[in-house]
Amino acid sequence: MSKFDEKVQMYKEEASKLGLKISDDLLTKVAKSLGPSIYLGDASLVSGSDKEELDRVKTNFLIKKLGLADGPALDKAIAEVVNEMGTGNRNKHRAIFYALLVQKLGKESFFN
Numbered sequence: 001m002s003k004f005d006e007k008v009q010m011y012k013e014e015a016s017k018l019g020l021k022i023s024d025d026l027l028t029k030v031a032k033s034l035g036p037s038i039y040l041g042d043a044s045l046v047s048g049s050d051k052e053e054l055d056r057v058k059t060n061f062l063i064k065k066l067g068l069a070d071g072p073a074l075d076k077a078i079a080e081v082v083n084e085m086g087t088g089n090r091n092k093h094r095a096i097f098y099a100l101l102v103q104k105l106g107k108e109s110f111f112n
Helices: 004-015 024-033 035-039 053-064 073-083 096-103
Strands: none
Touching: 004 024, 004 035, 004 096, 024 035, 024 096, 035 096, 053 073, 053 096, 073 096
């Protein structure tokens, strides 16, 4: 099994443990789109309590990558994902976080 496959498998297990419903296909495609950052400790995680980090998620992923317009809907979606993954969960994996945002905002077609 490749390192990438190991990471994706770990994401699937973590999502399952948290009771999150994410298709394997979407999770794999989102992880692939993140490139080498999934292998880098801090870069592979999202801090749900760091406003600057959440602003970067909004700007770099939702606005620049997915092409969404800035607005309260994006902030609401991010807050909902933080809550879904657990506010006390210190291991909010970026691939899972982004996949949940993609689902919540109905942008799955971006990864087809």
